[in-house]
Each structure stands twice: as C-alpha cells, then as structure tokens.
Amino acid sequence: MRILHTSDWHIGRTFHQHSTLEALKEVFDDVVRIVREREIDVVLASGDIYDSSTPSADAVTLFNQILVDLSATGATLVLTSGNHDSPxxxxxxxxxxAASGVHLITAVEQIETPVTLSDAHGEVxxxxxxxxxxxxxxxxxxxxxMxxxxxxxxxxxxxxxxxLAVRGGRSVVLAHTFVNGAEGETCESERDIVSTFEVGGVDKVPVDAFDGITxxxxxxxxxxxxxxxxxxxSGAPLHYSFSEADKPRGGWLVELDADGLGDVEWVDVVVPRRLRRITGTIDELLTDTAHEALVDHWVAAVLTDQVRPMDAMRRLQERFPHxxxxxxKPAVVHTDTDDGYAQLVRGRSDDEVVDAFLTKVRNGVGATEAERELVRGAVESHQSKQVHA
Structure with a gap:
C-alpha cells in the first residue's frame, strides 16, 4: 500500500496580507499529478486543514475542489482536524x-474506530x-x-x-501534536506553538508514545x-513565512509491505513563488544586478541604511513587485545617551535643539543646513503670529 503523508494545509491563510489560495491550488494540482504518477493508494492530511475555525467561502470552495480532484485519482483520503480547525x-x-472515500476524523469518539483498508498483504x-x-x-x-x-x-x-490488539494487522496513526525532538523545525508561521504548548518540554509528547504503530x-x-x-x-505544502524559505515542501511517500513499514521517500511539490531575504542599503538593493533573478520571488528586505529611507516599500516594489x-537594521548603530529631552534642550540654541533631536531619532544623523533653514522659517513665522496676535 502506498501512502502520501501531508499535513497543515492551512487553507485560507494569508502571506503578509496576500491571499495564498491560488498558490495552494497550484500546489495541489501538483499533488494530484504525484498521486496519479506514483500510484498512491491513500492520501493523509494530519490536521489544520483550514487556517481558521470559520473559513471563508473561497477557502471552503478550494477545499471541496481539492477533495474532488484527489478522489478522482482513485485514492482514499483520510483527514483529521487540527487546532486551527473547527472539528x-x-x-x-x-x-x-465517507461514501466517496473521504474519511474525516474530527471527534474524540472516532479515535477507537479506524478506517480499515486492504491490500495484497491484508488490512491496514x-x-x-x-x-x-x-x-x-x-x-x-x-x-x-489529564x-x-x-x-x-x-x-x-x-x-x-x-x-489494534484485537483487530491485528498493520496500523497508521494521524496525530496533530508537538512531539519531542521537533523543536528545530519550528518557524514563525506556527503562531500557536508557544501558546498551545508549554515552554521547557513539560507538554511535549514523547516519541515512544507511538510505539507499536507501523x-x-x-x-x-x-x-x-x-x-x-x-x-x-511532513510539514506544510506551502511556505507561510520567510523563516520557512529554505524548508522543502512536499510529503512523505510511505510504502507498507507484508512486514509492516517498507520504504519511506520524500516527494517534493511545486513551489509557486520562491522566498528570499536580501540585505543592504536601499540604493544597493535597487541597483545591484545580482538581484535581477529575484523579481518574481517573494522578497523580505533588510535595510542597513543608517537612517530609515523614506517610502521604502513603494520604491522596493518598483523593482521587486512581490x-x-x-x-x-542599520549597519551603524548610534550609541545614544540616556539623556531625556529636557536635558537635550536645556541651554541650547534653536539650531542646537534641532540637531540634538534629529541626532537622537535618526540614529546619529543630525540636521542638514536645509532642515535648519526650514525650522528657522517655522519659528520666525510662529513668532510673527504671536507678535500680531
């Protein structure tokens, strides 16, 4: 029996406020291809099918289409609910x-009643x-x-x-939980890890909890x-944060033979849009020819300018639309004193006050002559109004 292990579809999730529905559809079109070409018998999804307990109409529509397309391959589907889902x-x-070969396990009462399938070697x-x-x-x-x-x-x-002791045969368990040893695989998009599971290993499930299972x-x-x-x-089928940029996307192709667990092989799926972090000053990022290949990528820019550039996102999106x-993160960080604003202005001229203020809020960069002139004009205008009031 050939099984494709997937999980964490998170249908309806956004990526930095961008919809992921079209990208996820492209991924599952590829999954359907894999299921057909590799002659997969069973497709598993171990929880977090949706990203929300109240999915949008578009998310539900995509979910239904995925089920229809996967079922059309002849594969049986077994899905469980995760912490993001409404069971x-x-x-x-x-x-x-279930009458269409799609088995949804969402209630505690279903735990002891397995979905039983058969192959040439008996029941699973x-x-x-x-x-x-x-x-x-x-x-x-x-x-x-408890x-x-x-x-x-x-x-x-x-x-x-x-x-299982009563039924006998081979077994597969789908579980949506945090098992000890997976710490190094966590990333930014798992936003409920800390709140759901206690820090320090107290509430992690041991690996040996799954002893006796195929x-x-x-x-x-x-x-x-x-x-x-x-x-x-298996991880998620789509990248949901920049911290996942280097993580492969796909699923485990698990083969069960007469003795139990046979081969386990990783199968990659298509990545609709790659993710890349780039670092430099805004001028470097906008002009460096080394970044030409990234115009179709999702881009996270780390700006090292000493002063935060004006209108940075719009300017970057002109070169990197995504x-x-x-x-x-300025390359040079000004070491500021702890002086409060009262101390910064005490006994200083207007020009010196402007310099002190801008130096404090602009990472060590003081006022230009043009900025001093602007402030002088504003002060003179205010004073003139006070005189004529």
Missing part, C-alpha cells in the same frame, strides 16, 4: 464524504487523533491526570493500541522532520 464544521459531512487500520484539548477531555475520559497534551495523546494512543503521520510542525523511522512530520516585508 464540528470540518466533520459536518463526514458520513456523506488508519487511526486519527484530532487535536486533543485536555481541559475538554477530563469529563469524556474520566482519567487522571492536564496536558502529553496526558491526552498518551491516553489516546493507549486506546488505539488496545483496539507509521505515525504527524502534523502541526511546518517543516518536515524524522523523529524515528516510523514517526515523521516585496512583502521590510526590516530596518
């Missing part, structure tokens, strides 16, 4: 979808662990302790293993990761 909304048509049981919130599960499972993801996933996996298809981390031969994250982010 109720995502699973509202699960009975209807697919268990889904939707994102588990311990506070909501205490009254459901009546198990102590304070963390560690507790919730451990108990859920005990239920899975107990059911393959664990994890979701929640946006970069691919191998925690054990049979425990892996410049989406600017950081200001």
């Amino acid at each position: 109720t909304r995502l699973g509202s048509l699960k009975e209807f979808a 049981h697919f268990y889904g662990l939707p994102f588990l919130e311990p506070s909501r599960l205490r009254s459901v499972w009546n198990v102590e302790p 304070r963390s993801q560690h507790d919730a996933v451990t108990h859920a996996m005990n239920l899975v293993r107990a059911d 393959y664990a298809a994890l979701g929640h981390i946006h970069g691919r990761s191998r925690l054990a031969e049979h425990v892996r994250y 410049c989406a982010h600017i950081e200001f």
Whole structure:
C-alpha cells in the first residue's frame, strides 16, 4: 500500500496580507499529478486543514475542489482536524464524504474506530487523533491526570493500541501534536506553538508514545522532520513565512509491505513563488544586478541604511513587485545617551535643539543646513503670529 503523508494545509491563510489560495491550488494540482504518477493508494492530511475555525467561502470552495480532484485519482483520503480547525464544521459531512472515500476524523469518539483498508498483504487500520484539548477531555475520559497534551495523546494512543490488539494487522496513526525532538523545525508561521504548548518540554509528547504503530503521520510542525523511522512530520505544502524559505515542501511517500513499514521517500511539490531575504542599503538593493533573478520571488528586505529611507516599500516594489516585508537594521548603530529631552534642550540654541533631536531619532544623523533653514522659517513665522496676535 502506498501512502502520501501531508499535513497543515492551512487553507485560507494569508502571506503578509496576500491571499495564498491560488498558490495552494497550484500546489495541489501538483499533488494530484504525484498521486496519479506514483500510484498512491491513500492520501493523509494530519490536521489544520483550514487556517481558521470559520473559513471563508473561497477557502471552503478550494477545499471541496481539492477533495474532488484527489478522489478522482482513485485514492482514499483520510483527514483529521487540527487546532486551527473547527472539528464540528470540518466533520459536518463526514458520513456523506465517507461514501466517496473521504474519511474525516474530527471527534474524540472516532479515535477507537479506524478506517480499515486492504491490500495484497491484508488490512491496514488508519487511526486519527484530532487535536486533543485536555481541559475538554477530563469529563469524556474520566482519567487522571489529564492536564496536558502529553496526558491526552498518551491516553489516546493507549486506546488505539488496545483496539489494534484485537483487530491485528498493520496500523497508521494521524496525530496533530508537538512531539519531542521537533523543536528545530519550528518557524514563525506556527503562531500557536508557544501558546498551545508549554515552554521547557513539560507538554511535549514523547516519541515512544507511538510505539507499536507501523507509521505515525504527524502534523502541526511546518517543516518536515524524522523523529524515528516510523514517526515523521511532513510539514506544510506551502511556505507561510520567510523563516520557512529554505524548508522543502512536499510529503512523505510511505510504502507498507507484508512486514509492516517498507520504504519511506520524500516527494517534493511545486513551489509557486520562491522566498528570499536580501540585505543592504536601499540604493544597493535597487541597483545591484545580482538581484535581477529575484523579481518574481517573494522578497523580505533588510535595510542597513543608517537612517530609515523614506517610502521604502513603494520604491522596493518598483523593482521587486512581490516585496512583502521590510526590516530596518542599520549597519551603524548610534550609541545614544540616556539623556531625556529636557536635558537635550536645556541651554541650547534653536539650531542646537534641532540637531540634538534629529541626532537622537535618526540614529546619529543630525540636521542638514536645509532642515535648519526650514525650522528657522517655522519659528520666525510662529513668532510673527504671536507678535500680531
């Protein structure tokens, strides 16, 4: 049996306020091609199908089209809900979808009832662990302790293993959680990592929670990761932050044979628009011929000018139409005193006050003669009005 492990589709997410729907459609057109060419039997998506519990109409339309296109290949689909999804909304048509070979596992009550498929070597049981919130599960499972993801996933996996012991055969678990060992794969776009999971390792799920399972298809981390031969994250199918620029995009092609886990191979998918960080003064970035190849990339510009350039985004977008982010990190940082404004102006002339103020707020660059003249004119105008008042 050939399985394509994906996760974290985040349909409806924006990239620096730009829609990603068209890019995601291009990615899944490529996924459909891969499923056909590689003769994939089952496509998995381990949570965070949508980016929001209340997805837009356009996001729902794209999701439905992805399901139709993947189902047309003849592959079976198994999807679980993540912390971004509304389990109720995502699973509202699960009975209807199952009749078309699309299995949506969004409720705790479904954990012990696998989707069972067969190949030439027998049955394979697919268990889904939707994102588990311990506070909501205490009254459901009546198990102590039930304070963390560690507790919730451990108990859920005990239920899975107990059911599997009766059924026998090979098994695949989809789980949307943070497993110990994936720390190096986190990135900016996983905006709920810190709030969802405690810092310091207290609420990370151990890898051995998935012992006794043929393959664990994890979701929640946006970069691919191998925690054990049979425990892996696939990462997201699209880049959702510049911190992910160098992370490959695709999924794990998992082959199950008569003995259990056979080959596991990484399969790349198309990247609709590459991401690149560029660094320099604004004049360097606008004129350096080395950046010619980046005009079609998403660009994050780090500006090293001593003084923040005026109208920087508009100017950069004239050369890089997809410049989406600017950081200001001057190469030379003025060492300022802690003097307050009262001390800066005490006993100084108007010109000296202007110089002191601009030096403080412009990273060590004082006033030009033209700026002094401008201030003098403003002061004289004000004084003239005061005299005639």
